[in-house]
Every structure is written in structure tokens, then in C-alpha cells.
Amino acid sequence: MLCSSKPTEDRIKEAAKEVFMEKGFDGTTTRDIAKAAGINSALMNYYFRSKEKLFHSIFTDVCGLFFEGMIQMFNSEIPLREKIEALIDHEYAMMRENPRISIFILNELHRNPERLSGLIGPTKRIIEDSFQKQLDEAIAAGSIRNVNAHHIFMMIIANIQFPFISKPVLQLTWNMSDSEFESFCDQHIKLTKESICSYLFEFQPAC
Amino acid sequence: MLCSSKPTEDRIKEAAKEVFMEKGFDGTTTRDIAKAAGINSALMNYYFRSKEKLFHSIFTDVCGLFFEGMIQMFNSEIPLREKIEALIDHEYAMMRENPRISIFILNELHRNPERLSGLIGPTKRIIEDSFQKQLDEAIAAGSIRNVNAHHIFMMIIANIQFPFISKPVLQLTWNMSDSEFESFCDQHIKLTKESICSYLFEFQPAC
DNA sequence: AATAGTTTTAATCAATTGGTTAAAACTATT
DNA sequence: AATAGTTTTAACCAATTGATTAAAACTATT
Helix, strand or coil: CCCHHHHHHHHHHHHHEEEEHHHHHHCCHHHHHHHHHHHHHHHHHCCCCCCHHHHHHHHHHHHHHHHHHHHHHHHHHCCCCHHHHHHHHHHHHHHHHCCHHHHHHHHHHHCHHHHHHHHHHHHHCCCCCCCHHHHHHHHHCCCCCCCHHHHHHHHHHHHHHHHHHHHHHHHCCCCHHHHHHHHHHHHHHHEEEEEHHHHHHCCCCCC | CCCHHHHHHHHHHHEEEEEEHHHHHHHHCHHHHHHHHHHCCHHHHHCCCCCCHHHHHHHHHHHHHHHHHHHHHCCCCCCCCHHHHHHHHHHHHHHHCCCCCCHHHHHHHCCCCCHHHHHHHHHHCCCCCCCCHHHHHHHCCCCCCCCCHHHHHHHEEEEEHHHCCCCCHHHHHCCCCCHHHHHHHHHHHHHHHHHHHHHCCCCCCCC
């Protein structure tokens, strides 16, 4: 039967995802995965042919989760101000649910940039999005400052993802508990919204 | 002799730093290091007792480089606006000289948070800095918006470090050459300065 | 219950890992 | 040049790594 094999295959993938996200590709052994999945270590090679192939499968999924929602948001047809706030809210919610996703993806790409080839599909679409157009129209109308979409994009993701990426350092240097870290993040995305929107919308057109 | 041994010890350290920063602790083998340093692999254990100890030595150095300058800047006695701009300039210069330093440190801490214990000394001082006082005074004087130092700090380092951390993704999704990436960063720190300063200084005190 | 097909396992493989050893090469002092 | 101390090396070790194998356990069809 083909379908009945699903549960174990999925169990392996879920366990592997956990371990890979925590330890990275290099720090993970196939025995770690087998142990986490509660299976014999040979079974991993039965379903996925190698550690590399299993990782690739998981990495593709994780990147999808990481990029898809964001891209949809960018290309959705809502007014600029709401879009920026919705983007920040969405991105923040995603990071709260998957706090390690950012450092995991970015580090694996840093270690092995060729992995990018797999995600050219989903990410490429960021380029040809409607966001720059939306900005250009607002700029032409004089309702916002003249600024490139890439920088707005960077300001958003940097301010949301970086707190999670640097969490261990922050908690040590600022003596933060987990709940204090949470409220710091809450406050920071609020401030990020304000900061970006005030920079964009509240300017002196010709002064 | 004790002093004559320095050159090789340093050569090992320099080579190890390169390899560790590129491949991470888990991705690096002692033979990689020996090869990069042009030495017999046993010599590494002669000078440093183990891979872990060699790494610790390097990690301490790198963290010093990463934090020291920033802390000094924060505690220097210059006016607020200049301080923020100087901080950004300094941080940016440091990242341009050591583009991988951020992802390296943050990932190693993510993988093994205990390594933080070694850098409690240098970083702790960030807490008891004069920056918050400086902000409080400006807030009391009504010259800036009411905002916590932690958030200004986060806005600065997030906007400077994140472009370097996410460089591979950016270059792919936005089809950027190395020089285009550079000018993007130039532009982004300029924008970051403007954005933070305008948020801080240009506000309606009671509107 | 006998069969054929699938899934799971224990045992094992060669390669690589971090680390040790004992001898060699080098350096300086006598 | 003989000595003692340091630095470097080749050879090696046990443990771990990713992966394979052949047999066992399971499942369904006849």
C-alpha cells in the first residue's frame, strides 16, 4: 500500500524538522533524528534516501512557510498604510509561532548558498510584486516620501526578525525573562509600525 | 622559549577563525583547520588542547570585537543626535569589515547558549550605560519622543546587521550584484538614520 | 493458511571524526 | 659537538558518522 506509509513518513519529517531547526544540518546526526522520531535509524534511509535529501525536503517546506504568506501580503490589494501594518502583524505572528525559523534558514543559506536554487520559485515573485507600484503611485500623488520598496521591506523584516534572532543576547544583557522578552517584542513592533509610517507619511513635501 | 612559539599559535588561530566563521563549529573539522593553517593536525592539540578550547578562544575574541566598540560608543559623551549617527556609522563600518560576524555569533549562541557565560563581562556593561540617562534627560526636556533605549538600540542594530545576515536571500530575490548590494546597504543606513532621527526628534509634543 | 508485498529491524560497513603517542626535527645553551 | 628543551610530524586509536544489507515482522490478497 502506498497511502498507509504516510504516518511514519510524516513522523520522521516532523521529528527531523524539530532536530534540524534546533541543531542545524551539520549539528544533526541521522541517529538524532531516528531517536526523536522513535524509529530505527535505517528507516530514515528507507523513506528518504539520505540525510541530505531529507533535509532538502524539510528545508523546502520551511522556506515555503517563511516566504509564502509574506509574498501574498505584499501583493494583496489593500491601502498602503493598512498593508504595512498587516504585513508587520502577519510577520510577527509567524515569528511568534516559529521563533527559530529565521536564524535557521538564514544560517543554512549562509553555510550553503546553493540551497537557494530550490526556493527561487517562491521568492522570485517578490520582485514582480505590486508593492513598488503602490508606492510609486503614492509618491507621485505626493502622499508619501520618495522611497524604494526594498528599504521598506528591509525595515519591516529586520525589526521583526532580529529580536528573535538575537534573543539569547538580549535576555542576557538586559536580564529579561521570557515574558519580558515577549512584551519587549510587542512594544517593538508597535514602535516599528509608528516609526515606518511616520517616516513615510509625515514629512514636509517641499521644505 | 615561550615567545618564539607565538607565530604558529597565531597562524592556527587566524586560520581557525576563518574556517569557524565560514562553516560554524559543527561544520568545521580539526583537519579543516590544520589544512587552512598549513600544519599537522596534531599541532592544534599541542597549542590548544581541543577543538572546543580553540573555538572558545576565538569566540571570545570575536565577541569582543563585536561588542566593545559599540559599548564604548553608547557610553561616550556626545550629543544624542550625533551619538546615534556615530553609532550607526561605527556599526556599519564594523559589519563591512566583518560581514559574517553577526550571523556567526548569533547562530553559535542559538546552538549553544551556554557560550554566553563567557561574554557576560563585556556585554553586561550595556545595561548600566549612560544612554538611557541621556534619553531620559532629552525626554524630560521635551526635545524627543518618549521611548526606551532598548528600542532605539534594537532599531539601530537590526537595520544594520540584518541586511548582511540576509545577503544571500536579497541577492537572489532582487537580482543584486555585490556592488548593488553595497549601495543598497549605503542607502539603507542613510535611511535608517533619517528614520530613527525623524521619529525621535520630529514629533508633535502634545497633539 | 499460504502467498506476495510492504514496512521495520538488528547487524554491520567503510569513512570520518577528535584526539593521542612516540619519535623526529629543530633551537639554544653549554 | 654534546646536551636539554621545545616544536613538529607521521602513525595510530577509539568513537561516531551516514549508509547498506539481509533477515524479520507485518499486512493484505488469495
